[in-house]
Amino acid sequence: MNTMTNTIDWTSPDVLSQIVHNIKNPLETIITASRQHERPGHEIIFNSSKQINNLIEEILTEIKSKSVSLTFHERPDIFGIYEANENVQCMCAKKINPSKITKLDQNWLVNLEKEIYRSINQNDINIYDLAYKMAVSERQLHRKINSLLYLSPNKYIRILRLHKAKELIDNYIQNSISQVAYAVGYNDVHYFSKLFVAQYNMSPKELIHSLK
Incomplete structure:
Protein backbone atom coordinates (compact mmCIF):
# COMPACT_ATOMS: atom_id res chain seq x y z
CA MET A 1 0.00 0.00 0.00
CA ASN A 2 1.36 3.41 -0.96
CA THR A 3 1.46 6.11 1.70
CA MET A 4 2.08 9.73 0.80
CA THR A 5 2.68 12.77 2.94
CA ASN A 6 1.49 16.25 2.07
CA THR A 7 4.32 18.62 1.17
CA ILE A 8 4.54 22.22 2.34
CA ASP A 9 4.45 24.85 -0.38
CA TRP A 10 7.18 27.20 0.85
CA THR A 11 6.23 29.73 -1.85
CA SER A 12 2.68 30.03 -0.48
CA PRO A 13 1.90 33.53 0.90
CA ASP A 14 0.00 31.93 3.80
CA VAL A 15 3.02 29.81 4.82
CA LEU A 16 5.47 32.72 4.46
CA SER A 17 3.17 35.00 6.42
CA GLN A 18 2.95 32.50 9.29
CA ILE A 19 6.77 32.15 9.42
CA VAL A 20 7.25 35.93 9.55
CA HIS A 21 4.56 36.28 12.24
CA ASN A 22 6.40 33.64 14.31
CA ILE A 23 9.49 35.87 14.20
CA LYS A 24 7.58 39.13 14.70
CA ASN A 25 5.75 38.22 17.91
CA PRO A 26 8.82 37.54 20.14
CA LEU A 27 10.61 40.51 18.52
CA GLU A 28 7.85 42.87 19.63
CA THR A 29 8.27 41.52 23.17
CA ILE A 30 11.99 42.35 23.04
CA ILE A 31 11.27 45.90 21.83
CA THR A 32 8.69 46.46 24.59
CA ALA A 33 11.11 45.15 27.23
CA SER A 34 13.88 47.40 25.88
CA ARG A 35 11.62 50.45 26.18
CA GLN A 36 10.72 49.58 29.78
CA HIS A 37 14.30 48.97 30.91
CA GLU A 38 16.29 51.57 28.99
CA ARG A 39 19.89 51.67 30.23
CA PRO A 40 23.14 52.92 28.67
CA GLY A 41 24.34 50.32 26.17
CA HIS A 42 20.83 49.00 25.47
CA GLU A 43 20.19 51.62 22.79
CA ILE A 44 22.02 49.48 20.18
CA ILE A 45 19.81 46.44 20.93
CA PHE A 46 16.67 48.57 20.82
CA ASN A 47 17.54 50.29 17.54
CA SER A 48 18.57 47.01 15.89
CA SER A 49 15.40 45.29 17.05
CA LYS A 50 13.29 48.20 15.81
CA GLN A 51 14.96 48.08 12.38
CA ILE A 52 14.33 44.34 12.13
CA ASN A 53 10.71 44.89 13.15
CA ASN A 54 10.29 47.57 10.45
CA LEU A 55 11.77 45.20 7.88
CA ILE A 56 9.35 42.46 8.93
CA GLU A 57 6.43 44.89 8.55
CA GLU A 58 7.59 45.59 4.99
CA ILE A 59 7.82 41.85 4.26
CA LEU A 60 4.31 41.25 5.62
CA THR A 61 2.93 44.06 3.45
CA GLU A 62 4.64 42.55 0.40
CA ILE A 63 3.32 39.06 1.19
CA LYS A 64 -0.21 40.44 1.62
CA SER A 65 -0.05 42.21 -1.76
CA LYS A 66 1.24 39.05 -3.44
CA SER A 67 -1.52 37.04 -1.78
CA VAL A 68 -4.18 39.38 -3.19
CA SER A 69 -2.50 39.23 -6.60
CA LEU A 70 -2.43 35.42 -6.48
CA THR A 71 -6.12 35.27 -5.65
CA PHE A 72 -6.93 37.55 -8.55
CA HIS A 73 -4.71 36.01 -11.21
CA GLU A 74 -4.70 32.35 -10.18
CA ARG A 75 -8.38 31.53 -10.56
CA PRO A 76 -8.79 27.93 -11.73
CA ASP A 77 -9.49 27.75 -15.48
Missing part, protein backbone atom coordinates in the same frame (compact mmCIF):
# COMPACT_ATOMS: atom_id res chain seq x y z
CA ILE A 78 -12.29 25.25 -14.88
CA PHE A 79 -14.46 27.98 -13.29
CA GLY A 80 -14.40 30.15 -16.40
CA ILE A 81 -14.87 27.14 -18.67
CA TYR A 82 -17.86 25.99 -16.61
CA GLU A 83 -19.49 29.43 -16.46
CA ALA A 84 -19.21 29.97 -20.23
CA ASN A 85 -20.24 26.53 -21.45
CA GLU A 86 -23.62 24.86 -20.92
CA ASN A 87 -22.29 21.54 -22.24
CA VAL A 88 -19.63 21.49 -19.50
CA GLN A 89 -22.29 22.40 -16.93
CA CYS A 90 -24.29 19.36 -18.03
CA MET A 91 -21.24 17.11 -17.53
CA CYS A 92 -21.10 18.00 -13.83
CA ALA A 93 -23.29 15.98 -11.48
CA LYS A 94 -24.16 19.15 -9.52
CA LYS A 95 -23.86 22.90 -9.97
CA ILE A 96 -20.39 24.28 -9.24
CA ASN A 97 -20.39 27.35 -6.99
CA PRO A 98 -16.88 28.90 -6.99
CA SER A 99 -17.79 31.28 -4.12
CA LYS A 100 -18.25 28.26 -1.84
CA ILE A 101 -14.86 26.75 -2.69
CA THR A 102 -12.18 27.87 -0.23
CA LYS A 103 -9.08 29.77 -1.33
CA LEU A 104 -6.98 26.78 -0.26
CA ASP A 105 -8.97 24.42 -2.49
CA GLN A 106 -8.88 26.91 -5.37
CA ASN A 107 -5.09 27.06 -5.10
CA TRP A 108 -5.06 23.24 -5.09
CA LEU A 109 -7.11 23.23 -8.31
CA VAL A 110 -4.73 25.76 -9.89
CA ASN A 111 -1.76 23.51 -9.08
CA LEU A 112 -3.64 20.47 -10.38
CA GLU A 113 -4.36 22.27 -13.67
CA LYS A 114 -0.68 23.18 -14.00
CA GLU A 115 0.30 19.51 -13.59
CA ILE A 116 -2.27 18.47 -16.21
CA TYR A 117 -1.14 21.18 -18.66
CA ARG A 118 2.48 20.03 -18.31
CA SER A 119 1.46 16.59 -19.59
CA ILE A 120 -1.37 17.65 -21.90
CA ASN A 121 0.34 16.40 -25.08
CA GLN A 122 0.52 12.88 -23.65
CA ASN A 123 -2.10 10.49 -25.00
CA ASP A 124 -2.60 8.93 -21.58
CA ILE A 125 -2.25 11.11 -18.49
CA ASN A 126 -1.72 8.58 -15.73
CA ILE A 127 -4.04 9.32 -12.79
CA TYR A 128 -1.71 7.59 -10.33
CA ASP A 129 1.24 9.75 -11.46
CA LEU A 130 -0.96 12.84 -11.25
CA ALA A 131 -2.00 11.93 -7.71
CA TYR A 132 1.66 11.38 -6.77
CA LYS A 133 2.61 14.84 -8.06
CA MET A 134 -0.23 16.35 -6.01
CA ALA A 135 0.97 14.45 -2.91
CA VAL A 136 -2.32 12.57 -2.44
CA SER A 137 -3.42 8.99 -3.04
CA GLU A 138 -5.24 8.10 -6.25
CA ARG A 139 -8.42 7.58 -4.23
CA GLN A 140 -8.07 11.00 -2.58
CA LEU A 141 -7.58 12.62 -5.99
CA HIS A 142 -10.83 11.07 -7.26
CA ARG A 143 -12.67 12.18 -4.13
CA LYS A 144 -11.36 15.74 -4.14
CA ILE A 145 -12.08 16.42 -7.82
CA ASN A 146 -15.51 14.90 -7.42
CA SER A 147 -16.30 16.86 -4.25
CA LEU A 148 -15.14 20.21 -5.70
CA LEU A 149 -16.22 19.90 -9.34
CA TYR A 150 -18.65 16.95 -9.43
CA LEU A 151 -16.57 15.38 -12.19
CA SER A 152 -14.43 12.28 -12.54
CA PRO A 153 -10.69 12.97 -13.09
CA ASN A 154 -10.92 11.67 -16.68
CA LYS A 155 -13.83 13.98 -17.58
CA TYR A 156 -12.04 16.89 -15.92
CA ILE A 157 -8.84 16.21 -17.90
CA ARG A 158 -10.86 15.90 -21.12
CA ILE A 159 -12.53 19.29 -20.53
CA LEU A 160 -9.11 20.90 -19.99
CA ARG A 161 -7.64 19.19 -23.09
CA LEU A 162 -10.43 20.52 -25.30
CA HIS A 163 -10.22 23.96 -23.66
CA LYS A 164 -6.51 24.11 -24.57
CA ALA A 165 -7.31 22.89 -28.09
CA LYS A 166 -9.77 25.76 -28.52
CA GLU A 167 -7.19 28.23 -27.22
CA LEU A 168 -4.66 26.97 -29.79
CA ILE A 169 -7.17 27.65 -32.56
CA ASP A 170 -8.51 30.95 -31.16
CA ASN A 171 -5.00 32.34 -30.73
CA TYR A 172 -3.90 31.21 -34.23
CA ILE A 173 -1.17 29.02 -32.72
CA GLN A 174 -2.31 26.00 -34.77
CA ASN A 175 -4.58 25.86 -37.81
CA SER A 176 -4.19 22.19 -38.64
CA ILE A 177 -6.75 19.94 -36.95
CA SER A 178 -4.29 17.06 -36.65
CA GLN A 179 -1.63 19.33 -35.09
CA VAL A 180 -4.16 20.69 -32.58
CA ALA A 181 -5.29 17.16 -31.71
CA TYR A 182 -1.71 15.91 -31.19
CA ALA A 183 -0.82 19.00 -29.14
CA VAL A 184 -3.50 18.14 -26.57
CA GLY A 185 -2.88 14.38 -26.48
CA TYR A 186 -5.24 12.91 -29.09
CA ASN A 187 -3.78 10.62 -31.75
CA ASP A 188 -7.19 9.88 -33.26
CA VAL A 189 -8.24 13.10 -35.06
CA HIS A 190 -11.78 11.85 -35.73
CA TYR A 191 -12.33 11.03 -32.06
CA PHE A 192 -10.85 14.41 -31.06
CA SER A 193 -13.25 16.23 -33.41
CA LYS A 194 -16.21 14.28 -32.02
CA LEU A 195 -15.34 15.28 -28.44
CA PHE A 196 -14.72 18.88 -29.50
CA VAL A 197 -18.20 19.10 -31.07
CA ALA A 198 -19.74 17.66 -27.87
CA GLN A 199 -18.10 20.40 -25.80
CA TYR A 200 -18.34 23.40 -28.15
CA ASN A 201 -21.23 22.61 -30.54
CA MET A 202 -18.94 23.04 -33.52
CA SER A 203 -16.11 21.06 -35.04
CA PRO A 204 -12.48 22.24 -34.92
CA LYS A 205 -12.68 22.65 -38.69
CA GLU A 206 -15.72 24.94 -38.40
CA LEU A 207 -13.98 26.99 -35.69
CA ILE A 208 -10.86 27.40 -37.84
CA HIS A 209 -12.91 28.55 -40.82
CA SER A 210 -14.94 30.97 -38.67
CA LEU A 211 -11.73 32.77 -37.69
CA LYS A 212 -10.52 33.32 -41.27
Whole structure:
Protein backbone atom coordinates (compact mmCIF):
# COMPACT_ATOMS: atom_id res chain seq x y z
CA MET A 1 0.00 0.00 0.00
CA ASN A 2 1.36 3.41 -0.96
CA THR A 3 1.46 6.11 1.70
CA MET A 4 2.08 9.73 0.80
CA THR A 5 2.68 12.77 2.94
CA ASN A 6 1.49 16.25 2.07
CA THR A 7 4.32 18.62 1.17
CA ILE A 8 4.54 22.22 2.34
CA ASP A 9 4.45 24.85 -0.38
CA TRP A 10 7.18 27.20 0.85
CA THR A 11 6.23 29.73 -1.85
CA SER A 12 2.68 30.03 -0.48
CA PRO A 13 1.90 33.53 0.90
CA ASP A 14 0.00 31.93 3.80
CA VAL A 15 3.02 29.81 4.82
CA LEU A 16 5.47 32.72 4.46
CA SER A 17 3.17 35.00 6.42
CA GLN A 18 2.95 32.50 9.29
CA ILE A 19 6.77 32.15 9.42
CA VAL A 20 7.25 35.93 9.55
CA HIS A 21 4.56 36.28 12.24
CA ASN A 22 6.40 33.64 14.31
CA ILE A 23 9.49 35.87 14.20
CA LYS A 24 7.58 39.13 14.70
CA ASN A 25 5.75 38.22 17.91
CA PRO A 26 8.82 37.54 20.14
CA LEU A 27 10.61 40.51 18.52
CA GLU A 28 7.85 42.87 19.63
CA THR A 29 8.27 41.52 23.17
CA ILE A 30 11.99 42.35 23.04
CA ILE A 31 11.27 45.90 21.83
CA THR A 32 8.69 46.46 24.59
CA ALA A 33 11.11 45.15 27.23
CA SER A 34 13.88 47.40 25.88
CA ARG A 35 11.62 50.45 26.18
CA GLN A 36 10.72 49.58 29.78
CA HIS A 37 14.30 48.97 30.91
CA GLU A 38 16.29 51.57 28.99
CA ARG A 39 19.89 51.67 30.23
CA PRO A 40 23.14 52.92 28.67
CA GLY A 41 24.34 50.32 26.17
CA HIS A 42 20.83 49.00 25.47
CA GLU A 43 20.19 51.62 22.79
CA ILE A 44 22.02 49.48 20.18
CA ILE A 45 19.81 46.44 20.93
CA PHE A 46 16.67 48.57 20.82
CA ASN A 47 17.54 50.29 17.54
CA SER A 48 18.57 47.01 15.89
CA SER A 49 15.40 45.29 17.05
CA LYS A 50 13.29 48.20 15.81
CA GLN A 51 14.96 48.08 12.38
CA ILE A 52 14.33 44.34 12.13
CA ASN A 53 10.71 44.89 13.15
CA ASN A 54 10.29 47.57 10.45
CA LEU A 55 11.77 45.20 7.88
CA ILE A 56 9.35 42.46 8.93
CA GLU A 57 6.43 44.89 8.55
CA GLU A 58 7.59 45.59 4.99
CA ILE A 59 7.82 41.85 4.26
CA LEU A 60 4.31 41.25 5.62
CA THR A 61 2.93 44.06 3.45
CA GLU A 62 4.64 42.55 0.40
CA ILE A 63 3.32 39.06 1.19
CA LYS A 64 -0.21 40.44 1.62
CA SER A 65 -0.05 42.21 -1.76
CA LYS A 66 1.24 39.05 -3.44
CA SER A 67 -1.52 37.04 -1.78
CA VAL A 68 -4.18 39.38 -3.19
CA SER A 69 -2.50 39.23 -6.60
CA LEU A 70 -2.43 35.42 -6.48
CA THR A 71 -6.12 35.27 -5.65
CA PHE A 72 -6.93 37.55 -8.55
CA HIS A 73 -4.71 36.01 -11.21
CA GLU A 74 -4.70 32.35 -10.18
CA ARG A 75 -8.38 31.53 -10.56
CA PRO A 76 -8.79 27.93 -11.73
CA ASP A 77 -9.49 27.75 -15.48
CA ILE A 78 -12.29 25.25 -14.88
CA PHE A 79 -14.46 27.98 -13.29
CA GLY A 80 -14.40 30.15 -16.40
CA ILE A 81 -14.87 27.14 -18.67
CA TYR A 82 -17.86 25.99 -16.61
CA GLU A 83 -19.49 29.43 -16.46
CA ALA A 84 -19.21 29.97 -20.23
CA ASN A 85 -20.24 26.53 -21.45
CA GLU A 86 -23.62 24.86 -20.92
CA ASN A 87 -22.29 21.54 -22.24
CA VAL A 88 -19.63 21.49 -19.50
CA GLN A 89 -22.29 22.40 -16.93
CA CYS A 90 -24.29 19.36 -18.03
CA MET A 91 -21.24 17.11 -17.53
CA CYS A 92 -21.10 18.00 -13.83
CA ALA A 93 -23.29 15.98 -11.48
CA LYS A 94 -24.16 19.15 -9.52
CA LYS A 95 -23.86 22.90 -9.97
CA ILE A 96 -20.39 24.28 -9.24
CA ASN A 97 -20.39 27.35 -6.99
CA PRO A 98 -16.88 28.90 -6.99
CA SER A 99 -17.79 31.28 -4.12
CA LYS A 100 -18.25 28.26 -1.84
CA ILE A 101 -14.86 26.75 -2.69
CA THR A 102 -12.18 27.87 -0.23
CA LYS A 103 -9.08 29.77 -1.33
CA LEU A 104 -6.98 26.78 -0.26
CA ASP A 105 -8.97 24.42 -2.49
CA GLN A 106 -8.88 26.91 -5.37
CA ASN A 107 -5.09 27.06 -5.10
CA TRP A 108 -5.06 23.24 -5.09
CA LEU A 109 -7.11 23.23 -8.31
CA VAL A 110 -4.73 25.76 -9.89
CA ASN A 111 -1.76 23.51 -9.08
CA LEU A 112 -3.64 20.47 -10.38
CA GLU A 113 -4.36 22.27 -13.67
CA LYS A 114 -0.68 23.18 -14.00
CA GLU A 115 0.30 19.51 -13.59
CA ILE A 116 -2.27 18.47 -16.21
CA TYR A 117 -1.14 21.18 -18.66
CA ARG A 118 2.48 20.03 -18.31
CA SER A 119 1.46 16.59 -19.59
CA ILE A 120 -1.37 17.65 -21.90
CA ASN A 121 0.34 16.40 -25.08
CA GLN A 122 0.52 12.88 -23.65
CA ASN A 123 -2.10 10.49 -25.00
CA ASP A 124 -2.60 8.93 -21.58
CA ILE A 125 -2.25 11.11 -18.49
CA ASN A 126 -1.72 8.58 -15.73
CA ILE A 127 -4.04 9.32 -12.79
CA TYR A 128 -1.71 7.59 -10.33
CA ASP A 129 1.24 9.75 -11.46
CA LEU A 130 -0.96 12.84 -11.25
CA ALA A 131 -2.00 11.93 -7.71
CA TYR A 132 1.66 11.38 -6.77
CA LYS A 133 2.61 14.84 -8.06
CA MET A 134 -0.23 16.35 -6.01
CA ALA A 135 0.97 14.45 -2.91
CA VAL A 136 -2.32 12.57 -2.44
CA SER A 137 -3.42 8.99 -3.04
CA GLU A 138 -5.24 8.10 -6.25
CA ARG A 139 -8.42 7.58 -4.23
CA GLN A 140 -8.07 11.00 -2.58
CA LEU A 141 -7.58 12.62 -5.99
CA HIS A 142 -10.83 11.07 -7.26
CA ARG A 143 -12.67 12.18 -4.13
CA LYS A 144 -11.36 15.74 -4.14
CA ILE A 145 -12.08 16.42 -7.82
CA ASN A 146 -15.51 14.90 -7.42
CA SER A 147 -16.30 16.86 -4.25
CA LEU A 148 -15.14 20.21 -5.70
CA LEU A 149 -16.22 19.90 -9.34
CA TYR A 150 -18.65 16.95 -9.43
CA LEU A 151 -16.57 15.38 -12.19
CA SER A 152 -14.43 12.28 -12.54
CA PRO A 153 -10.69 12.97 -13.09
CA ASN A 154 -10.92 11.67 -16.68
CA LYS A 155 -13.83 13.98 -17.58
CA TYR A 156 -12.04 16.89 -15.92
CA ILE A 157 -8.84 16.21 -17.90
CA ARG A 158 -10.86 15.90 -21.12
CA ILE A 159 -12.53 19.29 -20.53
CA LEU A 160 -9.11 20.90 -19.99
CA ARG A 161 -7.64 19.19 -23.09
CA LEU A 162 -10.43 20.52 -25.30
CA HIS A 163 -10.22 23.96 -23.66
CA LYS A 164 -6.51 24.11 -24.57
CA ALA A 165 -7.31 22.89 -28.09
CA LYS A 166 -9.77 25.76 -28.52
CA GLU A 167 -7.19 28.23 -27.22
CA LEU A 168 -4.66 26.97 -29.79
CA ILE A 169 -7.17 27.65 -32.56
CA ASP A 170 -8.51 30.95 -31.16
CA ASN A 171 -5.00 32.34 -30.73
CA TYR A 172 -3.90 31.21 -34.23
CA ILE A 173 -1.17 29.02 -32.72
CA GLN A 174 -2.31 26.00 -34.77
CA ASN A 175 -4.58 25.86 -37.81
CA SER A 176 -4.19 22.19 -38.64
CA ILE A 177 -6.75 19.94 -36.95
CA SER A 178 -4.29 17.06 -36.65
CA GLN A 179 -1.63 19.33 -35.09
CA VAL A 180 -4.16 20.69 -32.58
CA ALA A 181 -5.29 17.16 -31.71
CA TYR A 182 -1.71 15.91 -31.19
CA ALA A 183 -0.82 19.00 -29.14
CA VAL A 184 -3.50 18.14 -26.57
CA GLY A 185 -2.88 14.38 -26.48
CA TYR A 186 -5.24 12.91 -29.09
CA ASN A 187 -3.78 10.62 -31.75
CA ASP A 188 -7.19 9.88 -33.26
CA VAL A 189 -8.24 13.10 -35.06
CA HIS A 190 -11.78 11.85 -35.73
CA TYR A 191 -12.33 11.03 -32.06
CA PHE A 192 -10.85 14.41 -31.06
CA SER A 193 -13.25 16.23 -33.41
CA LYS A 194 -16.21 14.28 -32.02
CA LEU A 195 -15.34 15.28 -28.44
CA PHE A 196 -14.72 18.88 -29.50
CA VAL A 197 -18.20 19.10 -31.07
CA ALA A 198 -19.74 17.66 -27.87
CA GLN A 199 -18.10 20.40 -25.80
CA TYR A 200 -18.34 23.40 -28.15
CA ASN A 201 -21.23 22.61 -30.54
CA MET A 202 -18.94 23.04 -33.52
CA SER A 203 -16.11 21.06 -35.04
CA PRO A 204 -12.48 22.24 -34.92
CA LYS A 205 -12.68 22.65 -38.69
CA GLU A 206 -15.72 24.94 -38.40
CA LEU A 207 -13.98 26.99 -35.69
CA ILE A 208 -10.86 27.40 -37.84
CA HIS A 209 -12.91 28.55 -40.82
CA SER A 210 -14.94 30.97 -38.67
CA LEU A 211 -11.73 32.77 -37.69
CA LYS A 212 -10.52 33.32 -41.27
